[in-house]
Amino acid sequence: MVGIRSYGGYIPRYRLKGMAIVQAMAWMNPAIMAHAMGEKAVANFDEDPITMAVAAGIDALRGMDRAAVEGVYFASTTMPYRERLNTGIIIPALNVRDQVRAADFGGGLKAGTTALLAALEGVESGRLNNVVVTAADCRLGMAATAQEMIFGDAAAAFVVARENVIAEFKGSYSVTYDFADHIRTSDAKLDRQWEERWIRDMGYAKFIPEAIGGLLQKYGVKLSDFAKVIYPCNNAGARKDINKKLGIAPQIEQNTLQAEVGDSGTAWPLVMLAQALETAKPGDKLLVVSYGSGADALFFEVTEEIQNKPKNIGVSGYLARKADLGSYTKYLVWRELLPADMGMRNEVADYTAFSMLWRRRKEVLGLWGSRCTACGTPQWPPQRICANPACNAVDKMEPYPFADKIAHIISYTGDMLMLGPNPPLLTARLEFEGGGRNMFELTDCTLEELSTGKAMMMTFRRKYHDTARNIIGYFWKAMPAQEVK
Numbered sequence: 001m002v003g004i005r006s007y008g009g010y011i012p013r014y015r016l017k018g019m020a021i022v023q024a025m026a027w028m029n030p031a032i033m034a035h036a037m038g039e040k041a042v043a044n045f046d047e048d049p050i051t052m053a054v055a056a057g058i059d060a061l062r063g064m065d066r067a068a069v070e071g072v073y074f075a076s077t078t079m080p081y082r083e084r085l086n087t088g089i090i091i092p093a094l095n096v097r098d099q100v101r102a103a104d105f106g107g108g109l110k111a112g113t114t115a116l117l118a119a120l121e122g123v124e125s126g127r128l129n130n131v132v133v134t135a136a137d138c139r140l141g142m143a144a145t146a147q148e149m150i151f152g153d154a155a156a157a158f159v160v161a162r163e164n165v166i167a168e169f170k171g172s173y174s175v176t177y178d179f180a181d182h183i184r185t186s187d188a189k190l191d192r193q194w195e196e197r198w199i200r201d202m203g204y205a206k207f208i209p210e211a212i213g214g215l216l217q218k219y220g221v222k223l224s225d226f227a228k229v230i231y232p233c234n235n236a237g238a239r240k241d242i243n244k245k246l247g248i249a250p251q252i253e254q255n256t257l258q259a260e261v262g263d264s265g266t267a268w269p270l271v272m273l274a275q276a277l278e279t280a281k282p283g284d285k286l287l288v289v290s291y292g293s294g295a296d297a298l299f300f301e302v303t304e305e306i307q308n309k310p311k312n313i314g315v316s317g318y319l320a321r322k323a324d325l326g327s328y329t330k331y332l333v334w335r336e337l338l339p340a341d342m343g344m345r346n347e348v349a350d351y352t353a354f355s356m357l358w359r360r361r362k363e364v365l366g367l368w369g370s371r372c373t374a375c376g377t378p379q380w381p382p383q384r385i386c387a388n389p390a391c392n393a394v395d396k397m398e399p400y401p402f403a404d405k406i407a408h409i410i411s412y413t414g415d416m417l418m419l420g421p422n423p424p425l426l427t428a429r430l431e432f433e434g435g436g437r438n439m440f441e442l443t444d445c446t447l448e449e450l451s452t453g454k455a456m457m458m459t460f461r462r463k464y465h466d467t468a469r470n471i472i473g474y475f476w477k478a479m480p481a482q483e484v485k
Contacts, residue, residue, distance in 0.1 A: 002124045003168040003300060005161035008059025009274040009315030010052050010136075011154050011261055013444045014325040015039040018149055024328040025144040035149035038259030042325055043138050043153040045334040045421035046443055046461040046477065049076040050086055052155035053134035054093040054460040058404075060132065060157040061094065062484070063310025069094075069159075071101035071122065071131035075115040075266045078138050079106060080472050082186065089474060090134065092365035093460045095401055101128060105266075109182070109232075109292025111135070112156075112266035117296060119160040120169045131160045137265030140335060142190050150234050151191070152262020156270035156315070166306040167277060167286065169298070173215035176294035179203055196235070204238040204291065209246055211295035212287065219299060223247055227284035227302075228276045230254040232268040232291050260319060266292075275315040280306060311484050321482060334421055336465075343419030351466040352473050362399070367458060367476045369436060371400035378402070378436035402458065405432045406481055407440075409454045414447040430456060430478055444479040455481040 018036045026032055043052065053074055061069075072094065074087040087102040101122070105115040112135035119131040136155035141147025181199040183192045193199065208231055216223065223229065229248050233239040233256070243253060254272050264271055269290045276286060284302040289295055325331060332338035352364070362368040369380030374393035377386060378400050386393045407430035414424035426442035428450070442450070443461055456478040463475035 001165045001168050001303075002120060002162055003160070003165040003303075004158050004277070005130070005164050005166060006060045006062075006064060006159040006309060006312075007166075007274045007277050007314075008056045008061070008157040008312055009155065009271055009318060010055040010059060010157075011271075011315060011318040011322075012041050012043045012047055012052070013321055013323050014042045014044060015260075015322050016042045016325045016328065016331050020326075020328045021149055025148075029144040032144060032146065032149050035146060040150065040152035040262035041154055041260075041264070041322075042331055042334070044443060044461075046463075047138075047153070048080050048462060048472070049078050049136035049138055049155070050074075050080055050089055050474065051460050051462060052136040052138075052153065053157065054090055056136065056155035056157035057090065057094050057132055057134050059312045059314065060159050062312045064130075064159065066094065066096045068130045069096040069100060069132055070128050071119065072096065073103050073105060073115040073119055073131065073133045075105040075111040075133070075135040076137050077106050077109065077111065077184070077265055079104060089365065092361055093403075093474070094132065095366050095368075095403060096132070101131070107293075109265050109268075110290035110294060110296050111292075112268075112270045113288070113290035113296035113298060116158060116160070116270065117172055117174075117298065119158075123160050123162055124169075129162055133158045133160060135267040135270050137267050139263075139265050140190050140337070142192075143337075146196065147191050147193060150258065150263050152264050154261050154264035154267050154271045156267050156274045158270070158274070164305055164308070165303055166309055167280070167300040167302050170285075170301055171215065171219050172296060172298045173211055173218050174294065174296045175207055175210050175214070177207065179207070179293060182292075200235045200238040204233050204235060205241060205245075207295040208233065208242055208289055208291055211289055211297040212246060215287070215297040215299055221285070221299070223252075223287075225285055226252055226287045227280065228252055228254045229287045229289075230269055230272045230276055231289035232256065232263065232272070234258060234263045257315075257319075271315055277302070277306070278314050278316055282306060313482050313484055317482065317484075330422075340421070341419075342421070343417075351464060351469065351471045364475060367401065367403040369400050369402050370397035371435075372396055373398050376435075378432065378434055380432075380436050380438050400436075402432055402436060403460075403476060405434060405436075405458070407432045407456045407458070407478060409450060409452050409456060410437065411452065412442070412450050426450070428456070428478065441477045442479065443477045449480065457481040
């Protein structure tokens with residue numbers, strides 16, 4: 001049996017209300033009032049598709065042996081690097097082996113389901129097993145456009161395997177067209193779309209029904225056989241017409257999360273699938289469809305194994321931890337659309353040399369420290385001489401992972417002299433459960449939320465962006481611990 005073994009999701013903490021954008025930009029385009037209701041998820045200043053994919057991947061891998069992973073695929077149309085394997089950064093952050101298959105999938109919004117299909121077919125061939133598929137996007141629209149109003153940031157991840165399958169893969173049907181509805185060239189930062197009516201009538205209304213109809217005919221099933229039909233469509237009129245044309249009843253239509261998260265690009269149908277699996281029951285049939293330069297339709301059937309899946313945070317857990325961003329201009333600064341003075345101390349270029357990063361990649365990207373084999377004391381960063389004064393053993397160390405450990409605040413501070421995109425800069429001295437302590441930056445919290453003893457969890461984030469050389473560096477920060485349900 002081949003299918004989904006596990007799933008995970010990630011929604012950034014911050015939300016920007018549609019009305020906040022309207023109040024700032026409706027003077028230029030009153031039509032954006034049509035999207036004023038609801039809010040969209042906004043990645044923090046230190047987040048991007050790579051960090052969100054890591055968070056979703058960690059969520060999907062909870063309770064699993066990461067040494068068993070044989071492949072990692074990453075889908076996005078907003079990857080930070082064009083010539084550096086983005087998945088290569090994700091792999092050490094997930095703490096899986098280096099000896100795995102890896103690939104970046106992009107170029108169109110259905111790249112997420114294409115990556116999932118590639119993993120399913122690779123596992124089905126018997127050449128791979130336990131492949132992690134991640135998808136994440138941080139798309140940007142021009143100011144005072146519908147895209148700016150509805151684009152949201154999110155990520156999803158799945159583990160595809162032959163054993164312990166919670167949703168068996170039954171088949172797929174794909175259509176591909178060079179349909180230019182959204183255009184973004186390799187040097188463009190902002191999305192550009194064609195006329196909305198064109199996208200609605202010639203895009204959504206044609207490709208999604210064609211893909212669904214093709215799958216139903218290919219496998220001899222009816223739409224009424226499915227417990228949930230999952231498809232992305234940010235046009236309310238087109239969605240209503242598709243539901244009516246295909247007979248998609250309200251009880252089987254999966255919530256799009258458009259009012260809570262927004263259109264999250266390549267991740268959107270997979271985020272919806274991850275949330276659908278949170279409440280799925282054995283025997284449920286799920287139909288998930290992507291859209292972008294055509295459409296992929298995938299057919300899954302939930303198995304009894306879903307009742308044994310390890311607990312994780314999931315899409316619903318991350319949705320519940322939201323906080324209001326409160327400022328449209330903060331959003332612009334975070335996305336580097338509005339220049340802001342970050343202070344003289346931030347003007348010094350201080351990126352990590354790639355040679356140094358290579359030598360210490362496990363420490364930097366995987367947060368690996370060491371543990372003394374003589375006395376069992378964990379320590380970060382890795383040491384040759386044991387930090388335990390009662391031991392001081394030399395070269396008696398073994399690798400020890402800290403990224404999955406809960407830590408507690410010993411002391412903390414908010415620094416207004418070291419300015420950044422979200423002052424004050426929060427740092428704390430943390431002590432990890434099981435041993436080991438050091439200083440870390442904090443994120444996804446305010447100074448008022450902190451206290452000594454507070455439980456924190458590690459999260460993979462951007463450490464810096466050297467704009468002079470356009471180099472992005474990553475490291476681990478700490479954020480308030482999230483309950484696993």
